[in-house]
Amino acid sequence: MTIAPELPSTATPEFLELEITSRCQLTCSSHCYAEAGPTRDHGSMTADDWMRVLDQAAAGGTKIVQFIGGEPTLHPAFTELVGHALDLGLRVQVFSNLYRVRAQHWALFAHPQVSLGTSYYSDDPAEHDAITGRTGSHDSTRANIAEAVRRGIPVKVGIIHMRDGQRTQQALAEMRTLGVQRVHIDNVRAVGNAAQAGLPIPSTSELCGRCADGKAAILPDGKVAPCVLGRFLPAGDVKASALSAVFTSAQWRQVAASIPRRRGKGCTPDEDSCMPSPGKQVTACNPDNDGSDCSPAETPACNPAYDE
Numbered sequence: 001m002t003i004a005p006e007l008p009s010t011a012t013p014e015f016l017e018l019e020i021t022s023r024c025q026l027t028c029s030s031h032c033y034a035e036a037g038p039t040r041d042h043g044s045m046t047a048d049d050w051m052r053v054l055d056q057a058a059a060g061g062t063k064i065v066q067f068i069g070g071e072p073t074l075h076p077a078f079t080e081l082v083g084h085a086l087d088l089g090l091r092v093q094v095f096s097n098l099y100r101v102r103a104q105h106w107a108l109f110a111h112p113q114v115s116l117g118t119s120y121y122s123d124d125p126a127e128h129d130a131i132t133g134r135t136g137s138h139d140s141t142r143a144n145i146a147e148a149v150r151r152g153i154p155v156k157v158g159i160i161h162m163r164d165g166q167r168t169q170q171a172l173a174e175m176r177t178l179g180v181q182r183v184h185i186d187n188v189r190a191v192g193n194a195a196q197a198g199l200p201i202p203s204t205s206e207l208c209g210r211c212a213d214g215k216a217a218i219l220p221d222g223k224v225a226p227c228v229l230g231r232f233l234p235a236g237d238v239k240a241s242a243l244s245a246v247f248t249s250a251q252w253r254q255v256a257a258s259i260p261r262r263r264g265k266g267c268t269p270d271e272d273s274c275m276p277s278p279g280k281q282v283t284a285c286n287p288d289n290d291g292s293d294c295s296p297a298e299t300p301a302c303n304p305a306y307d308e
Contacts, residue, residue: 011247012060017217017228020050020081021070025099027133036070043220047077049239051084053218056243058088066093066117068228070220073105086113093117098144099137106151115154118145122167123174131162142178149179156182212256216247226255233258 022040024032057065065085072078073096085092094109095117101109109116120141122128128138148155157175161168168185175183212226212235222239224246225231235255236246246252 011244012057012062013212013214013216013247014061014063015066015215016053016057016062016064017066017068017215018050018053018072018081019068019070019217019219019228020045020072020078021075022220023074024069024071024097025074025134026071026097026137028131040070041220042075043222045218045220045222045239047080049222050077050081053238053243054081054085054088054090058085058090060244062090064091064093066095068095071097071099073100073102079104079108082108082114086111091115097132097137098141098148099134100140101144101147106147106153109148109153110151115156116148117156117158120145120157120159120171120175121162123170124167127167131160142174145175145180146178154182155180159183159185161185161187210261211259212252213261224252226259230255230259 021042022036023038023042024036024040025038026032027037054065067078067082069075072094075081082092082094090113092111092114093116094114098116098118108114118141120128121131122138125138128141129135132138145155145157157180159168159171159175172183172185211230215227216235217225217228217231218238219225219228219231222237223231223234224236224238225233226235233255235252236249238246241249
């Protein structure tokens, strides 16, 4: 199919989430927004398609790309895609479950323009493993978080609060003891498996209010959404159109306009000022410092729910 010509560079968001696969070693049946799992595939986007997206993103003014899934490191072209993004001068975030990390990936994560994000659920191995559906996932993820800290690799951890009695506060303390500087608690969102588990039907009320504001997501089939959580709001297709054509389309404008905007009192786009104070639970998405299944993005926006 012929790709539409590029339009003015100002059309392309500064931050793009690239959901390059739906495959994951874990089976988080109660909350995974992407409904990922071991039997899922990498979608219809080829490595060449993703390379083209990266080229257009860099040419259009994108500054940061996040590789996400599923588990992005399972994609056969993961290393090449990250390398290409770095060659283009883009900052790279990798949102991984950190269940398994190959030696070659540690070397990649150590690049000065790369950072890591992951989700964590409990300091209790049994509780954590019950949530992920994978025995041993707690010990593996915890060990790899500690290894990232030891190597000086920036890592942000989002602790997903899903149910009463969950040891989320203890997990928060555990991460701080390990030396993780960027960690917070977020509530599960009614998207994907969480919606199927009995939470409300996905709606814009589940979003942070800053989706489509300088950010967008591209899903494994090439569909464009305002963010990975806003996957129920299709806003274009990069297999049929260039990025800039998508982001100047009436469909994109309509989707962006449908998202209620919310901003917290006193919050600024400075990432430190938007960090929750120790022991304080964040109850809505924090686009600035997120590392959770809320919206694992690090965008120039503040936490709309944070009250001074």
